[in-house]
Amino acid sequence: xxxxTAQAELDRRDFKLAASGDRGAFAAIYLRYVGQVYTxxxxxxxxxxxxxxxxxxxxLRALRAAHTFRLDAPLGPWLKRIAANLAIDWQRTRWPxxxxxxxxxxxxxxxxxxxxxxxxxxxxxRLPLHARTVLWLSLVEGWTHAELAERFCRSESxxxxxxxxxxxxxxxxx
Amino acid sequence: MSEEWNDLARRLRxxxxxxxxxxxxxxLDSAYRAEFVRRPRxxxxxxxxxxxxxxxxxxxxxxxxxxxxxxxxxxxxxxAIDRALQRAYLEGASDAELEALWRRxxxxxEARPQRNEPVRI
Numbered sequence: 001x002x003x004x005t006a007q008a009e010l011d012r013r014d015f016k017l018a019a020s021g022d023r024g025a026f027a028a029i030y031l032r033y034v035g036q037v038y039t040x041x042x043x044x045x046x047x048x049x050x051x052x053x054x055x056x057x058x059x060l061r062a063l064r065a066a067h068t069f070r071l072d073a074p075l076g077p078w079l080k081r082i083a084a085n086l087a088i089d090w091q092r093t094r095w096p097x098x099x100x101x102x103x104x105x106x107x108x109x110x111x112x113x114x115x116x117x118x119x120x121x122x123x124x125x126r127l128p129l130h131a132r133t134v135l136w137l138s139l140v141e142g143w144t145h146a147e148l149a150e151r152f153c154r155s156e157s158x159x160x161x162x163x164x165x166x167x168x169x170x171x172x173x174x
Numbered sequence: 175m176s177e178e179w180n181d182l183a184r185r186l187r188x189x190x191x192x193x194x195x196x197x198x199x200x201x202l203d204s205a206y207r208a209e210f211v212r213r214p215r216x217x218x219x220x221x222x223x224x225x226x227x228x229x230x231x232x233x234x235x236x237x238x239x240x241x242x243x244x245x246x247x248x249x250x251x252x253x254a255i256d257r258a259l260q261r262a263y264l265e266g267a268s269d270a271e272l273e274a275l276w277r278r279x280x281x282x283x284e285a286r287p288q289r290n291e292p293v294r295i
Binding site for chain 2: 018019020021023026027030034035036038039042048051052055056059060063120121124136139140167170
């Protein structure tokens with residue numbers, strides 16, 4: 001049994017036990033995945049406090065939906081998908097779609113100076129929230145524009161446009 | 175463009191994993207215990223009700239049978255505790271509350287007079 005298979009086996013066992021009230025199993029799942037889940041939430045959230053709210057809700061929703069989890073699927077990507085869906089839904093609720101475009105309008109305050117010797121993490125944090133979300137999910141998590149468009153209830157061209165503008169902002173070239 | 179995207183994606187993936195504050199686990203654990211750990215006890219409610227009914231049946235029989243005892247005070251108290259237990263299970267009372275009720279019930283059963291020694295009130 002290779003390491004990945006053993007890990008998946010352990011995840012399945014602990015997740016099933018956690019969903020039925022085994023606190024020790026839940027702690028094991030948390031310790032194994034909180035880094036990945038929280039980091040993703042932080043990329044898609046307004047601040048650390050909001051990221052923790054999203055991470056908490058991610059674990060609880062996963063347990064509530066344990067019966068829908070495919071036992072042959074890896075747990076980590078499933079948890080991250082739940083976290084991303086929650087973050088997007090929160091953004092849509094917080095900012096009605098009409099405001100999303102306004103927020104993405106480039107203003108002097110969100111133009112990033114590429115010559116300012118800022119690290120990538122800082123540059124990323126200065127992007128408008130939904131631009132950062134689209135950029136991160138498409139480039140790092142492998143979401144397609146179709147998936148992003150569906151979740152944001154927008155068109156694929158909207159997603160592509162946001163991604164393109166995010167790159168321009170990162171370059172300091174709005 | 176594609177090369178630039180690939181380079182950016184690679185650099186983004188290399189960003190460090192972040193750690194939440196310890197408070198996250200405390201909050202989450204608390205929510206988890208409230209929602210998932212108590213659930214097995216809720217599943218036990220039907221069993222608890224059945225157990226109460228089982229205990230209550232002899233008490234009712236004692237009360238309703240033609241007897242030399244007009245009112246068995248201890249039995250009435252046991253019956254009251256049975257009702258309290260039933261309510262406690264339904265309302266999800268704490269283990270300590272449940273245990274206290276069960277102890278009082280056991281004490282009353284032990285103290286119950288023999289059937290040939292009617293209680294006079």
